[in-house]
Amino acid sequence: MAGQLNVTFAGLRFDNPFLLASAPPTESDSNIIRAFDAGWGGVVTKTIGLHPVVNVHGPKTKFLRSAPDSPQLSMKKRPGTALHSSWNWELISDKPLDWWIPRIARIKAAHPDRILIASIMAGSGTDEELGNWQTLTRACQDEGADAVELNLSCPHMDRQDMGSNIGKDTAQISIVAQAVKEVARVPIWAKLTPSTTDIVVEARGAFLGGGDVISSSNTFPSLPPIDPDTLDFEMNVDGYVSSGGLGGPAILPLSMAKMAQLTQAFPDKAFSGIGGVAEFAHALNYFLLGCGTVQVCTAAMLDQAIGPNVIKRLKQGMMEAMEKHGWSSLEQFRGLRRDRVVTHSKIRRPDDKAYHGGYEAEGYASAL
Numbered sequence: 001m002a003g004q005l006n007v008t009f010a011g012l013r014f015d016n017p018f019l020l021a022s023a024p025p026t027e028s029d030s031n032i033i034r035a036f037d038a039g040w041g042g043v044v045t046k047t048i049g050l051h052p053v054v055n056v057h058g059p060k061t062k063f064l065r066s067a068p069d070s071p072q073l074s075m076k077k078r079p080g081t082a083l084h085s086s087w088n089w090e091l092i093s094d095k096p097l098d099w100w101i102p103r104i105a106r107i108k109a110a111h112p113d114r115i116l117i118a119s120i121m122a123g124s125g126t127d128e129e130l131g132n133w134q135t136l137t138r139a140c141q142d143e144g145a146d147a148v149e150l151n152l153s154c155p156h157m158d159r160q161d162m163g164s165n166i167g168k169d170t171a172q173i174s175i176v177a178q179a180v181k182e183v184a185r186v187p188i189w190a191k192l193t194p195s196t197t198d199i200v201v202e203a204r205g206a207f208l209g210g211g212d213v214i215s216s217s218n219t220f221p222s223l224p225p226i227d228p229d230t231l232d233f234e235m236n237v238d239g240y241v242s243s244g245g246l247g248g249p250a251i252l253p254l255s256m257a258k259m260a261q262l263t264q265a266f267p268d269k270a271f272s273g274i275g276g277v278a279e280f281a282h283a284l285n286y287f288l289l290g291c292g293t294v295q296v297c298t299a300a301m302l303d304q305a306i307g308p309n310v311i312k313r314l315k316q317g318m319m320e321a322m323e324k325h326g327w328s329s330l331e332q333f334r335g336l337r338r339d340r341v342v343t344h345s346k347i348r349r350p351d352d353k354a355y356h357g358g359y360e361a362e363g364y365a366s367a368l
């Protein structure tokens, strides 16, 4: 019997568990409709907000590449290089809510059975700002969005009450989630920043506030490398640079570590894995840790803007893996490796009794 790609995730039925993440591939209705035509199971819109957005002068995203014969990591285009990561300092959608509203309706009319999630963002410092989250939620769900994803993770905000600055503050996360919950008729996804000490704490805040799903990771706060000849950052405006986000292959292991913490702490909750997915083998990491969907950005950006070949490979790869392992649905392998991430003292040593996690004697380590 052929395996089933479709999944029910946090109350929503997806044709397959592969989504385009909130980013340039999902910045317009035409892109999103193309993405659904290409076979993506769901799409998270580019983040929609109510505050003014003006992007930096010049490129907003570049790609870091490495070469097999040189340790150089650079954004410069060189033959024979492999993708290492994306680096971006793009803000949220520069299109206003009024622009998005009819388009959300149009996308749902074209693809009523595909899942459209509206990514939204506002501040959290005042009641008016909390009201903005509610305005965005109401507007998007009224037009047919199947869920909202709260952007608590954009690493490019100067405002202390926005983006990853909220995502570092468990109380603010809870307050925002609660404000959205008051008006939401659709599931609430919370996209957290990986840039915190213990992501489990922030996730708990999101669940307490009424969140249904955690999406992780957004890009990792980072800087572009400095060119050793010009001494300029490889991406800059007038010689200046600011906080940007690293995505793509380099963040897969980093994001997995965050996800393992999350799924172990909340084994019964729903998680959408993001970071470095281009092939099914990458997505499988997140599924085996317990995620019910995965999201893709960098790989899709590099494949005709919306990833038609990426989604084809993801679906094909999942069918092949299910056949190989004898699985008939994602539920049969979701979380299979969640409990294999353990404390160091639980990893076998040449002499089993020799190591107690850095403690002198046995007993301390086992109490952890």
Ligand SMILES: Cc1cc2nc3c(=O)[nH]c(=O)nc-3n(C[C@H](O)[C@H](O)[C@H](O)COP(=O)(O)O)c2cc1C
Binding pocket: 021, 022, 023, 024, 046, 047, 060, 061, 086, 087, 088, 090, 091, 092, 093, 119, 151, 154, 191, 217, 218, 219, 246, 247, 248, 249, 251, 274, 275, 276, 277, 295, 296, 297, 298, 299
């Ligand atoms: C150019 C660019 C713009 C992005 N814009 C948003 C955004 O508006 N909202 C959001 O939640 N994430 C945004 N992201 C983050 C992606 O959705 C995703 O979390 C991140 O790129 C990691 O996935 P990847 O490794 O597949 O690229 C953006 C990423 C890039 C590269």
